Structure formats: structure tokens, C-alpha cells
Amino acid sequence: MLNDNRAAIREQAATLETAFRNAGALHVESDALLPADTLLDLYGEDIRARAYVTQDPVLGERMLRPDFTVPIVERHMSEGAEPARYCYNGSVWRKQDAGSQKASEFIQVGFELFDRTDPAVADAEVFALFREILPDDLTVGTGDIGILRAAIAGLTTSDKRRAALLRHSWRPTRFRQLLDRFGGKTTPIASRVELIKAAKADGIDTLIKSSGKFLGLRSKAEVHTRIESLINDVDEPNLPSGELAVIEAILNLDCTATQAVEKLRELQSDLPAIAGAIAVFETRLAALSKHGVDVNTLAFEGSYGLTSMEYYDGFVFGFQRGEQVIASGGRYDALTSVLGNGRDIAAVGGVIRPDLLLGVA
Amino acid sequence: MLKLGVPSKGRLQDDTIAWFAQHGITLERTGSDREYAGLVSGVDGVQLVLLSAGEIPKELAAGRIHLGVTGLDLIREKLLPWQEKVAVLAQMGFGFADLIIAVPKGWVDVECLEDLDAVAAQFRKVHGFRLRIATKYHNLVRGFLQSKGVADYQLIDSQGATEGTVKNLTAEAIADITSSGSTLEANHLKILNDGLILKSEATLFASRFADWNDDARASLAQMQALVKWDDITL
Numbered sequence: 173m174l175n176d177n178r179a180a181i182r183e184q185a186a187t188l189e190t191a192f193r194n195a196g197a198l199h200v201e202s203d204a205l206l207p208a209d210t211l212l213d214l215y216g217e218d219i220r221a222r223a224y225v226t227q228d229p230v231l232g233e234r235m236l237r238p239d240f241t242v243p244i245v246e247r248h249m250s251e252g253a254e255p256a257r258y259c260y261n262g263s264v265w266r267k268q269d270a271g272s273q274k275a276s277e278f279i280q281v282g283f284e285l286f287d288r289t290d291p292a293v294a295d296a297e298v299f300a301l302f303r304e305i306l307p308d309d310l311t312v313g314t315g316d317i318g319i320l321r322a323a324i325a326g327l328t329t330s331d332k333r334r335a336a337l338l339r340h341s342w343r344p345t346r347f348r349q350l351l352d353r354f355g356g357k358t359t360p361i362a363s364r365v366e367l368i369k370a371a372k373a374d375g376i377d378t379l380i381k382s383s384g385k386f387l388g389l390r391s392k393a394e395v396h397t398r399i400e401s402l403i404n405d406v407d408e409p410n411l412p413s414g415e416l417a418v419i420e421a422i423l424n425l426d427c428t429a430t431q432a433v434e435k436l437r438e439l440q441s442d443l444p445a446i447a448g449a450i451a452v453f454e455t456r457l458a459a460l461s462k463h464g465v466d467v468n469t470l471a472f473e474g475s476y477g478l479t480s481m482e483y484y485d486g487f488v489f490g491f492q493r494g495e496q497v498i499a500s501g502g503r504y505d506a507l508t509s510v511l512g513n514g515r516d517i518a519a520v521g522g523v524i525r526p527d528l529l530l531g532v533a
Numbered sequence: 534m535l536k537l538g539v540p541s542k543g544r545l546q547d548d549t550i551a552w553f554a555q556h557g558i559t560l561e562r563t564g565s566d567r568e569y570a571g572l573v574s575g576v577d578g579v580q581l582v583l584l585s586a587g588e589i590p591k592e593l594a595a596g597r598i599h600l601g602v603t604g605l606d607l608i609r610e611k612l613l614p615w616q617e618k619v620a621v622l623a624q625m626g627f628g629f630a631d632l633i634i635a636v637p638k639g640w641v642d643v644e645c646l647e648d649l650d651a652v653a654a655q656f657r658k659v660h661g662f663r664l665r666i667a668t669k670y671h672n673l674v675r676g677f678l679q680s681k682g683v684a685d686y687q688l689i690d691s692q693g694a695t696e697g698t699v700k701n702l703t704a705e706a707i708a709d710i711t712s713s714g715s716t717l718e719a720n721h722l723k724i725l726n727d728g729l730i731l732k733s734e735a736t737l738f739a740s741r742f743a744d745w746n747d748d749a750r751a752s753l754a755q756m757q758a759l760v761k762w763d764d765i766t767l
Contacts, residue, residue, distance in 0.1 A: 271617075346650075361648075367641065380639060387637045388637045
């Protein structure tokens with residue numbers, strides 16, 4: 173009988189699962205066929221391009237599990253008590269781009285930690301565990317999306333502008349576009365200038381009325397509110413160039429973790445709001461040191477994980493062999509807050525690809 | 534035999550027949566009007582296959598027809614990556630249609646994608662779900678909006694009468710093909726000024742997966758001499 177690599181991958185996965193269980197994790201299983209609406213609400217339309225969607229005449233739209241995070245978090249919320257450590261070992265399915273050599277079905281072995289007592293300490297525990305389990309020859313990368321988020325939250329500008337920047341912090345091109353716009357570096361959108369001129373001259377309601385028959389679920393009141401906020405936004409001063417420079421400097425950080433702390437301390441005078449995030453960063457580094465991680469050589473990038481790990485909002489890490497990401501993880505408190513309808517659940521975790529680890533994928 | 538797939542009815546069929554006639558190739562339906570068979574003269578060894586325009590991309594990709602006439606929009610939506618499955622032989626100069634994004638005219642605050650994105654965020658906050666865009670071009674629209682950094686929307690499948698979905702409150706905006714814009718106008722919709730996703734026209738495609746035996750190649754060479762297109766490798 174022919175045996176392909178799958179048996180070897182299963183064995184590798186079992187070894188990783190055992191390591192996670194030895195670290196105190198409860199092994200959990202999840203359905204492979206998940207309700208699509210939760211995933212769509214969480215990840216947006218883009219998930220349809222990545223996950224396999226199927227239609228059930230009774231149950232409605234279903235998705236083949238694209239990752240374990242959602243089912244694990246949901247299960248934890250319904251029956252888990254903190255602190256909790258979970259591990260899982262099973263297949264996930266992802267559509268790949270045309271021409272891609274990447275597998276569309278593969279095994280993920282993961283570990284998730286729910287513990288709100290000290291997030292920085294929890295971050296360190298997860299990272300140290302992955303570092304211990306994985307071979308030494310992999311390239312390690314780390315970042316902290318919490319620092320960028322703190323910087324955005326501390327910008328001297330309107331709530332609306334801060335919210336827009338936070339919302340697009342995972343889309344680098346769009347984020348930069350917004351930064352340039354708010355920094356006064358691009359000319360305002362012509363149609364918007366016209367709109368504001370007309371609204372000021374004739375009044376917002378007249379303007380809406382002049383468009384003829386009004387259709388659709390989005391109400392006149394919503395249009396009215398948005399035009400008002402556009403008018404207010406015109407008077408909003410440009411983002412101070414010093415603060416823009418801080419954002420730029422954070423995104424460009426590419427050094428060791430300890431050097432990053434020093435550089436961030438320097439930036440703090442221009443944007444004091446990042447002090448809290450730096451403190452968390454330092455606590456994490458101290459906790460990592462206790463686990464025997466040499467933070468003086470640990471690589472740190474300011475924009476690490478900003479494009480590929482959409483739902484992470486704090487500490488992020490990855491282990492690579494060349495371009496291949498063998499393992500990745502991070503903190504995703506914002507995601508659990510959406511899933512829990514605002515309930516506050518601190519979560520950090522990561523996954524390993526046993527196939528890529530074996531180098532047989 | 535070289536199999537040529539042609540739309541089975543309507544304006545697109547009439548224009549296709551006229552286009553081939555201009556190039557000295559006669560396509561004739563045989564038997565009754567309702568019979569899906571035909572004769573080709575002017576080029577030897579060509580069999581006419583009458584198909585729904587929407588089926589032609591799939592038939593080309595499967596290699597069941599050698600050549601096919603359909604819109605670039607359908608090819609780009611249904612075949613990924615399309616260049617690896619079909620080759621463009623000739624753009625035919627009719628069936629012009631733009632795939633666009635349109636929103637209600639009453640949205641006087643929305644003229645471009647950046648507005649649409651901002652409104653999507655506002656809409657989700659107010660209504661608790663993502664702004665719905667009705668379309669049948671899921672891949673093209675999703676790819677376009679992703680590349681433009683528009684978030685917080687969802688696509689709703691609409692296989693026809695898409696312009697009516699906004700009035701019927703089943704979608705907030707639409708992405709559909711338009712030629713004159715009069716249907717949009719009648720449904721109180723307007724096109725975003727940077728909302729052009731794709732310009733499409735009727736196109737003669739060659740399948741890269743059909744059986745290109747000597748006979749089929751000989752027929753193709755005859756047709757190329759009449760229609761005149763640049764050499765391509767199949």
C-alpha cells in the first residue's frame with residue numbers, strides 16, 4: 173500500500189499536541205462545518221475569498237473551518253473558567269490564489285491561553301512555549317500592534333479621524349492614504365469640497381431633497397449626520413507633523429526588542445499616549461527573560477503582522493523557515509470582544525503547521 | 534472539427550452573426566428557430582454550437598468548444614486565472630458593458646470609493662450589519678473592493694434585476710454591468726466616479742484546453758486569414 177506524507181504529518185501533529193497538553197492545555201475538538209454568519213461578521217467579505225462556503229437548505233450558509241480560533245473562543249465563552257489553556261489538532265481549509273502552490277487543506281496544531289490577570293505575562297508564556305517546542309534554526313519575528321494602536325488613540329485629532337485610522341490599521345495602503353489626508357499632505361477630494369460648499373450654501377436638507385426620490389435602508393438622517401461630520405472635519409487641524417513622525421517611526425522599527433524599547437522611549441516625548449503600551453512591552457520583555465528568552469537578540473518589527481494577521485491587536489510573533497511561516501500567533505482581545513458582544517476576554521495563542529515543520533508540504 | 538460556441542439568442546447572437554459575416558464567414562441556424570444547431574460556411578470544418586452566453590466560459594475552460602463568443606466580464610468572473618484557460622483572439626466591437634458600482638442618488642454624500650468605505654463603517658454602526666452590495670460578479674467585485682481598501686461591506690447574490698434590490702431594501706448598493714446607464718437612472722442610482730471595475734465587450738476567445746488537432750488548427754488558420762488576429766500559441 174502506498175503511503176503519502178500524511179501519516180508522517182499526523183505523527184508530527186500528535187507530538188506537538190502532546191507538548192501543548194504537557195504545558196497544561198485541555199485538548200478540545202470543534203466542528204469542521206461552521207455557521208457562516210459568525211465568521212462573515214468577524215472577518216468581513218474577504219473571508220469568502222479564503223474559506224469554502226457551502227449551502228445547506230435547512231441550516232443555511234456553512235463554512236469549512238478556516239481556523240480554530242472562533243470555535244475555541246465560543247466554546248470558552250459558553251463553558252470555560254479562567255485561566256484556561258486549550259490545544260487543538262485538526263484540519264483547516266483555505267482557498268488559495270490562482271497559481272499558488274500552497275495547500276488548501278492542512279493540519280493546524282494550536283494553543284490558546286485565556287487569562288486576564290497579566291496579559292504581558294500570558295504573552296510571554298505562549299511565546300516561550302512555542303520557542304521551546306520548535307527547532308532552533310527557525311527565524312523568529314515579533315511585533316506589538318498594541319503600540320501602534322496606542323499611538324493612534326493618542327493623536328491630537330478628532331475621535332472620527334482616530335476611529336478611521338484604527339479601522340484601517342490592518343490595510344497599509346489605505347492607512348497611509350488616511351495619514352496623508354489627515355496630515356494635509358494630499359489635496360482634499362474635489363467632490364467632497366463641492367458637497368460641503370453646496371451644503372453650506374443651501375442647507376443639508378435642501379441638498380438631499382434636490383437629489384430626487386430617496387431610496388434604500390440608509391436614511392436621510394444618516395446622510396445628514398455624515399455631511400455634518402464632513403463639514404466639521406474641514407475645520408479639523410492637520411495632524412501635527414511630530415505625531416505623524418512618531419507613527420512613521422513606529423511602523424519602521426526594525427531592530428532588537430531592547431533597542432525598540434529605547435527608541436520608543438525617545439518617541440514618547442512627542443506622543444506621551446504610548447507610555448502605557450511601552451510599559452506593557454517592557455513587562456513582557458521581563459517575563460520573556462524569566463523564561464530564558466534573550467531579549468537583547470530577539471527581533472522586533474514595528475509593522476510585524478499588520479498585513480497578514482488581521483485580528484491580532486497586541487503582541488504578535490512568527491517562526492519562519494525562509495519565506496515559509498511555520499508558526500504564528502498573538503493576542504486577539506478585540507476579536508473576543510466582538511464574539512462576546514463586548515464581554516472582555518483576554519486571549520493569546522498561536523498555531524503550528526506540522527506539514528511545513530516537517531518540510532514535506 | 535473546430536467547435537465554435539455562439540450565444541443562442543438575442544442581440545448578442547445577431548451581432549455575432551453580423552460580425553462573422555463582415556469577415557466573410559456565414560453562420561446559419563439550421564432547422565427551426567428553436568433548434569440549437571447551425572451551419573458555418575466560409576471556413577472549412579467548423580461546427581456551430583449554440584449556447585447560453587453564461588455557459589460559454591465554462592465550456593471553453595473545459596475544452597468542449599475550441600472558440601467561443603462571450604463578454605470579457607463573464608470570462609474574468611468565472612475563470613481564474615483566465616489567461617491560463619483562454620486566449621483573446623479578437624475584440625468584436627459590440628456588447629459594450631461596464632461593470633460599475635452604483636449607490637442611491639439620495640446619497641449626496643457619496644461620490645467615490647472612499648465615501649463608500651466611510652459610509653460602510655457608519656452603516657454597520659447604525660444598523661448592526663454590513664452594508665450590502667448586490668451583484669452576480671462576486672470575484673471581480675470582491676477583488677476590486679479589497680484592492681481599494683473598502684471594508685465593512687457584504688456581497689448579496691443577485692442574478693437579475695439587480696438595480697431593483699435597493700428599492701426593495703435587500704441591498705444598499707449594487708455592482709452590475711451597464712451600457713447606457715438608463716436602467717440605473719430609472720432606478721434612482723448613480724455610478725461612483727471611481728467605481729469602474731471593468732470595461733467589457735463581446736470577445737472571440739480560444740480555449741487553451743480544447744483538442745487542437747491538425748484539422749482544428751487548419752480551420753483556425755483559415756479563420757485567422759479572414760478575421761486577422763495576431764499569432765498566439767495555443
